[in-house]
Amino acid sequence: MRYLQGRFVASALTAVSIALGVGLVIASVLLTRGVKQSFVDGTTDYNLIVGAKGSPTQLVLNVVFRMDTATPNILYRTYGYVRDDARVDVAVPVAMGDAFQGVRYVATTPAYFAAFPWRRKTFAIAAGRFFRDDVPDHPAYEAVLGADAARRTGLRVGDRFYEGEEMAEYPLTVAGILRSTGSADDQAIFFSLPSYWAMNEVARKMQIKPLTAVLIRAKRMSDLPSLHREYNVSAETQAVFPSAVLLQIFNLLTLAEDVLAMILAIVAIVVALYLFVSMYSATLERKREIATMRALGARRGTILAIVLLESVAITFLGAVLGLGVGHGIAYVGSMLLASRGGPIVNPFAVGALQPVVFGSVVIIGALAGLLPACLAYRTEVAANLAPLS
Amino acid sequence: MRADVLLHGVKKSFPLRDRESLTVLDIERLELPLGTWTVVKGRSGSGKTTLLNLIAGISTPTEGTITVHGAEIFALPEPQRDRFRARHVGYVFQAFNLLSAFSALENVMLAMTFADAIPRRDQRRRAADILSRLGLGARLSHKPQHLSRGEQQRVAIARALANDPPVILADEPCASLDARTAHDVLAEFLAVCREDGKTLLMVSHDEVALGDADRVVDMRDVNRAARQRW
Numbered sequence: 001m002r003y004l005q006g007r008f009v010a011s012a013l014t015a016v017s018i019a020l021g022v023g024l025v026i027a028s029v030l031l032t033r034g035v036k037q038s039f040v041d042g043t044t045d046y047n048l049i050v051g052a053k054g055s056p057t058q059l060v061l062n063v064v065f066r067m068d069t070a071t072p073n074i075l076y077r078t079y080g081y082v083r084d085d086a087r088v089d090v091a092v093p094v095a096m097g098d099a100f101q102g103v104r105y106v107a108t109t110p111a112y113f114a115a116f117p118w119r120r121k122t123f124a125i126a127a128g129r130f131f132r133d134d135v136p137d138h139p140a141y142e143a144v145l146g147a148d149a150a151r152r153t154g155l156r157v158g159d160r161f162y163e164g165e166e167m168a169e170y171p172l173t174v175a176g177i178l179r180s181t182g183s184a185d186d187q188a189i190f191f192s193l194p195s196y197w198a199m200n201e202v203a204r205k206m207q208i209k210p211l212t213a214v215l216i217r218a219k220r221m222s223d224l225p226s227l228h229r230e231y232n233v234s235a236e237t238q239a240v241f242p243s244a245v246l247l248q249i250f251n252l253l254t255l256a257e258d259v260l261a262m263i264l265a266i267v268a269i270v271v272a273l274y275l276f277v278s279m280y281s282a283t284l285e286r287k288r289e290i291a292t293m294r295a296l297g298a299r300r301g302t303i304l305a306i307v308l309l310e311s312v313a314i315t316f317l318g319a320v321l322g323l324g325v326g327h328g329i330a331y332v333g334s335m336l337l338a339s340r341g342g343p344i345v346n347p348f349a350v351g352a353l354q355p356v357v358f359g360s361v362v363i364i365g366a367l368a369g370l371l372p373a374c375l376a377y378r379t380e381v382a383a384n385l386a387p388l389s
Numbered sequence: 390m391r392a393d394v395l396l397h398g399v400k401k402s403f404p405l406r407d408r409e410s411l412t413v414l415d416i417e418r419l420e421l422p423l424g425t426w427t428v429v430k431g432r433s434g435s436g437k438t439t440l441l442n443l444i445a446g447i448s449t450p451t452e453g454t455i456t457v458h459g460a461e462i463f464a465l466p467e468p469q470r471d472r473f474r475a476r477h478v479g480y481v482f483q484a485f486n487l488l489s490a491f492s493a494l495e496n497v498m499l500a501m502t503f504a505d506a507i508p509r510r511d512q513r514r515r516a517a518d519i520l521s522r523l524g525l526g527a528r529l530s531h532k533p534q535h536l537s538r539g540e541q542q543r544v545a546i547a548r549a550l551a552n553d554p555p556v557i558l559a560d561e562p563c564a565s566l567d568a569r570t571a572h573d574v575l576a577e578f579l580a581v582c583r584e585d586g587k588t589l590l591m592v593s594h595d596e597v598a599l600g601d602a603d604r605v606v607d608m609r610d611v612n613r614a615a616r617q618r619w
Binding site for chain 1: 439442445447448467468471472475480482486487488489490499500503504
């Protein structure tokens with residue numbers, strides 16, 4: 001360590017470079033894995049989504065993950081057809097509305113929160129209660145907030161809120177706040193369809209009320225192809241398998257991951273080269289000191305070990321710092337994603353990643369120090385002890 | 390008197406181009422009796438430093454044998470020769486060669502670490518004692534760059550004495566100091582060597598050193614290669 005202090009600035013800069021490289025690797029992997037995991041965690045338990053004709057990806061991203069813009073509306077009667085279809089077990093209508101302080105409005109029925117035997121996701125109330133199942137003539141204007149939505153807006157049970165002067169006539173009252181589900185539902189404000197239709201100027205004037213989509217759970221899996229086909233054949237609607245869209249998203253993410261892996265590999269090579277050059281030039285600079293130590297009785301093996309240990313110590317410090325930097329970058333990235341309605345990512349996820357990256361970096365450090373260590377090992381003693389002119 | 394250092398038929402040549410070589414040292418026999426002082430003088434390039442490096446075992450002779458304190462040093466495997474040098478030979482360099490990252494105390498302790506002859510728990514106290522003996526008791530924690538040149542050379546002398554070696558080699562130890570400082574440092578150095586009964590081989594042209602020496606060796610007299618060149 002004392003030997004490291006001898007070139008504190010150079011050693012510190014090298015450790016910082018390693019830390020930045022390690023941080024970049026940790027943050028990139030945490031964010032990409034987190035995004036992927038959030039898609040897996042946030043996926044719907046419903047088999048089929050029926051919405052307006054358009055992009056299937058847009059429909060799934062918007063209805064399930066609250067991303068992208070809403071697809072055009074479908075008519076409420078579509079929900080009626082689906083609900084009455086003998087092949088359908090459960091049908092839930094949803095309408096994607098505007099937003100309050102960036103938190104998306106989702107109008108639906110209490111069935112959205114129901115605990116069906118086939119559902120993995122469970123909704124529980126942390127405070128208050130679910131909104132009332134009202135009717136179009138008497139909208140209750142009651143809202144239930146997702147856990148993150150409540151945190152972000154600071155709203156509590158009983159608070160009244162609206163966004164924009166034109167909505168002042170239709171303030172919503174917080175009826176309840178949900179426990180966290182670890183999905184995009186944490187970042188939504190839920191209320192009833194009648195409240196939504198009453199609040200929406202266009203919907204108020206429509207005889208047949210609009211919806212964004214209907215979530216469908218079929219009674220039998222074997223009925224899914226026919227349901228899918230029928231609602232796709234219709235001129236107004238499309239039916240989408242969320243799992244198929246998720247697969248497409250995963251394929252895109254895998255492509256991005258491959259590109260990222262290449263970039264990270266280049267970063268690792270650059271950092272290893274920087275460490276090598278730093279150690280190599282340090283060894284050249286210290287030939288006199290190395291020769292002095294040899295003259296004092298240090299064995300060649302001792303000198304080799306000193307240079308190797310120095311290289312490993314620098315990478316160890318850089319790797320420790322890099323773990324912190326990586327989680328810090330991932331935290332900032334996850335906040336940015338969350339603030340833009342993106343997937344929820346855990347920036348402090350700990351697994352095999354950290355020890356693998358840490359171990360690899362220390363091994364790379366030892367390898368980068370090997371040649372300079374050999375150079376130090378071979379240092380000619382007498383030639384390097386000559387008085388300086 | 391028994392020889393503490395003995396060179397016999399020692400040649401040192403450096404290879405040149407076209408398979409030629411330059412012989413810089415050719416000594417038929419040179420003895421340094423135990424506990425005596427020998428001062429070597431000679432022109433620049435006469436092989437003085439090469440002679441010291443050979444006795445220290447940091448440069449390998451092309452021919453001949455060198456015996457130091459009873460051991461034929463080049464018959465030893467290199468790791469053992471390194472250990473032998475650490476324990477039996479103290480070397481004071483003209484350019485001090487102190488390690489800048491280490492304090493005066495640590496520079497002295499470093500020599501003890503490599504020799505591994507003094508118990509670790511005693512190293513700090515012993516290093517402090519030697520430095521105090523050379524007037525550096527108040528400068529133990531100072532880094533070389535915060536010491537005067539005279540003080541730096543005293544640290545280098547303390548380092549050479551760290552493992553209480555029987556043989557001390559000094560290569561113009563005061564050549565880079567001003568006359569007054571050189572005189573003071575040399576006087577202290579010689580006093581310590583005399584008190585401790587060291588076998589001293591010193592390259593110097595200083596009148597004090599030449600006057601106090603048991604023997605003065607002119608490289609022209611012992612080095613045939615130097616005689617042939619001049």
